[in-house]
Amino acid sequence: MSTRSRSGRQYWVALRAMVVFTVVLGIGYTAVVTGIGQLALPAQAGGQPVSDADGQVVGSALIGQSFTDADGNALPQWFQSRPSAAGSGYDGTASSGSNLGPENADLIAAIGERRAAVAKLEGVSESEVPADAVTASASGLDPQISPEYARLQVARVAEARDLPEAKVSALVDSFVEGRDLGILGDPTVNVLELNLALASMAG
């Protein structure tokens, strides 16, 4: 057999192998995993949708959302999420970080503005504003904030909702999630879940 026909045969073998792999790995594998996931773990596989008191789905426990008015101003009755670089903010079709570098002038200016805005909104000094409140996350869909940032917002939310501050503070504490296995990642507060509980509390 000549070299040419031998390598020609290789391509024929390769094509058939690729077709079989496509069926087994592309379709079969995905179908089996999806089937098991949907049957055994439907909530997780479905993205953990969460509903308000009326049973209306208002989002996913894993996907952060904005609590601002149409102009992007913070609504004082809600706990606020982090700044987001996903689309115009928490756009589920455009997950993204800002990708701005550590010396980027736009980022430096943005951090300064956010710090001033958060300090003004919460009525605290600029030095009390934590890092996650002034930085955009990697996904732009970060569902969580640090417990420090959540506690910073307690007084303002309590006032806007006419609730006792201690009650809101206790609610925040009950929503602090520790590290997985005690060592993995950082403690967090899920903003949407906290706000949902807040809404039902205000009743």
Place this chain on the structure above:
Amino acid sequence: MDSSLLAILQVGALALVLVAIHRPLGDYMARIYSSTKDLRVERGFYRLIGVDARAEQSWMAYLRSVLAFSLIGVLLVYALQRAQAVLPYSLGLPAVPEGLSFNTAVSFVTNTNWQSYSPEATMGYTVQLAGLAVQNFVSAAVGIAVAIALVRGLRRTRQGTLGNFWVDLTRGTLRLLLPLAALVAIVLIAGGVIQNFAGFTDVTTLSGGTQSIPGGPVASQEAIKMLGTNGGGFFNANSSHPFENPTGFTNLVQIVLMLAIPFSLPRTFGAMVGDKRQGYAILAAMAAIFVVSLTALTLFELGGAGTAPQLAGAAMEGKETRFGIAASTLFGSTSTLTSTGAVNSMHDSFTSLGGMMPMINMMLGEVAPGGVGSGLYGMLILAVIAVFIAGLLVGRTPEYLGKKLGPREIKLASLYILVTPTLVLAGTALSFAIPAIRADVEGTSILNPGLHGLSEVLYAFTSAANNNGSAFAGLTANTPWFNTALGVAMLFGRFIPIVLVLALAGSLAAQPKIPSTAGTLPTHRPQFVGLLVGVTIIVSALTYFPVLALAPLAEGL
């Protein structure tokens, strides 16, 4: 708890898991690739594709099969993207343009998984599954097969053959990757990674806005993306997206997956050459580099130097709250020290010196522990160089595992370590040297001005030529220049080294085994591990220091 202590505890937990799994997994892989028995389903598969599983291949025949299989893969993934408009489950997305289709097809076949596009806005489910997920499996299996062929070359004496590519490919896929990926995909779903075909769901948010929440078969992709050190995300934000990587637990699972096979293959190597100590020497060199590099990145990010991080109070731009800094740097180090290239934080927004570490990781050639297969063959090439240098120092003919390293072997190994630096430096230089391209690169592609912009381009070519796939993602790479140049860098960066490795394997397999004497350099002792680490670092430091000094070092110091 103190953040450095947490970082150490976290690495300790990872190390425990890896120590526990490397032995059974490494031995299992040795059995897979040594066994003479075929499973019934494999016999059926060989009949279907027309392969004689008992036929041994010379290195040239083995290489022809690798290249034929990869070319067919590129053509198929290209065709699927171009036909997207008429495929089912495409979410209404149009055909992918030619340049981007070429780049993406090459990217996934070469195990790079560089993504010039935003997946949720570009790729429907059919292309993701039938095109990209399939390559996630088989490109990984190809990498392991080539590494195993090299190990056989070291083991065999006076033989002209290296095994059978189709058998190695099939066994790696069906006995190793498929069952592990299926198992882990279920674990990931339990941890919160989604797995559905729901498309986008529009909801009214709690404060009355609207949000479009994506669906998708993510967990099945995620499992093989990490296990095969591929790294191509289902979503643009990759493993920082809460649907890809929702918790600290899934984050650790993903890190373990990236390292499982690369850190177990040295054990496989040791078992297959009949001296486990040789495998552990390779493993020790990999682990030493890993620990030092991870420590550096973690310290740089915890330190938070630079104007923006200082102003913010911590280097949290481009990092997720649930991961914080330590779980972000552990992921980033792992992803760039293997050939994965997945990200759970945005490397472009790292501190200047922190952002240099992923680049250095890739510039080391991704050998600590490297991609599945490619990490082992990369480190074995460096072992050959290390033995050669030691031989020069004492004036003896170098030999490794009883194989004489003559001019042909040293030439092949030297060419191997020249390939990726040439691609990285030439690609970066051309981006700025050709006036029309420079205007496009600076006007369209670069996001961050100044030195950081040069880092973005350098990072892109480093990532492509080393088949990593991570990015300083501010760079807009979906341009004719980057789609083409990075595509070429990925192709050459994958297949020229494979040609050289297989040629080396063939030449070693043909040799007789020479008995070791008192004058033979022992290659299983700490002394050799130190030499190997030294060679790895010096080779890449000498090559890349000037360009690093121009970009991240200049910015960070």
